[in-house]
Amino acid sequence: MLTVHHLNNSRSQRIVWLCEELGIDYRLVKHQRHPETQRSPESLNQVHPLGKAPTIEHAGQSIVESEAIIEYLCHVCGGGRLSRTPASAEYGAYLQWLAYAEGTLFPGLLVDLVYAWTGGGNAALMGFFDVEIAKNHRYIETVLAQRDHLLASGFSAADVNLGWALEFSECRGRLKDFPALRAYLARLRGRDAYRRAIERGGPQDLSVFSAGAAT
Numbered sequence: 001m002l003t004v005h006h007l008n009n010s011r012s013q014r015i016v017w018l019c020e021e022l023g024i025d026y027r028l029v030k031h032q033r034h035p036e037t038q039r040s041p042e043s044l045n046q047v048h049p050l051g052k053a054p055t056i057e058h059a060g061q062s063i064v065e066s067e068a069i070i071e072y073l074c075h076v077c078g079g080g081r082l083s084r085t086p087a088s089a090e091y092g093a094y095l096q097w098l099a100y101a102e103g104t105l106f107p108g109l110l111v112d113l114v115y116a117w118t119g120g121g122n123a124a125l126m127g128f129f130d131v132e133i134a135k136n137h138r139y140i141e142t143v144l145a146q147r148d149h150l151l152a153s154g155f156s157a158a159d160v161n162l163g164w165a166l167e168f169s170e171c172r173g174r175l176k177d178f179p180a181l182r183a184y185l186a187r188l189r190g191r192d193a194y195r196r197a198i199e200r201g202g203p204q205d206l207s208v209f210s211a212g213a214a215t
């Protein structure tokens with residue numbers, strides 16, 4: 001049986017959502033962030049040395065990293081559904097978007113948050129990342145103004161990975177100038193499996209990460 005470790009208001013929402021999309025039978029273990037530091041509790045450190053969410057346990061392994069977990073679940077537990085294979089014309093695009101959420105988009109957003117939490121004071125540092133954040137949002141906006149999902153072939157697990165990063169971006173006030181991204185998020189949130197994930201995982205409130213958000 002698959003175990004999904006879920007931390008409130010966190011990336012593990014992606015994995016609960018993906019399990020619902022794929023119709024996987026899973027045991028959900030809920031962990032609570034420290035109310036002030038927002039860090040993982042000791043219970044998550046006991047599952048994996050990094051104490052990160054998401055973490056899954058399956059077939060005697062404890063696995064972290066959203067992207068790895070997503071591919072693992074699609075192929076090992078989901079019969080390949082919502083992923084793309086090398087035989088797909090969109091395999092390259094799929095891999096790009098799957099990696100993009102954590103590899104390129106999220107780091108700037110994390111700097112934005114930590115900058116606000118630590119009181120700022122280095123305009124050159126944030127200036128560098130502001131340019132990156134804006135450039136990335138313009139890029140995704142252009143793609144999603146042309147189609148409903150990242151891939152022309154339709155909804156995929158890459159949308160699950162990017163979706164949460166954009167929810168975080170929204171709480172940082174970074175979606176105001178991007179109507180196609182807001183419409184995309186509304187589409188994702190309208191999916192039955194997304195709603196079931198919220199029901200099972202608990203409501204998500206990312207406003208704890210909105211300190212100093214762009215206005």
Ligand SMILES: N[C@@H](CCC(=O)N[C@@H](CS)C(=O)NCC(=O)O)C(=O)O
Nearest residue numbers: 010011039040052053054065066102
């Ligand atoms: N790149 C990892 C990032 C995992 C990560 O940083 N998760 C956050 C939750 S959104 C976490 O566990 N934070 C609590 C902590 O670091 O103590 C992934 O995509 O899974």
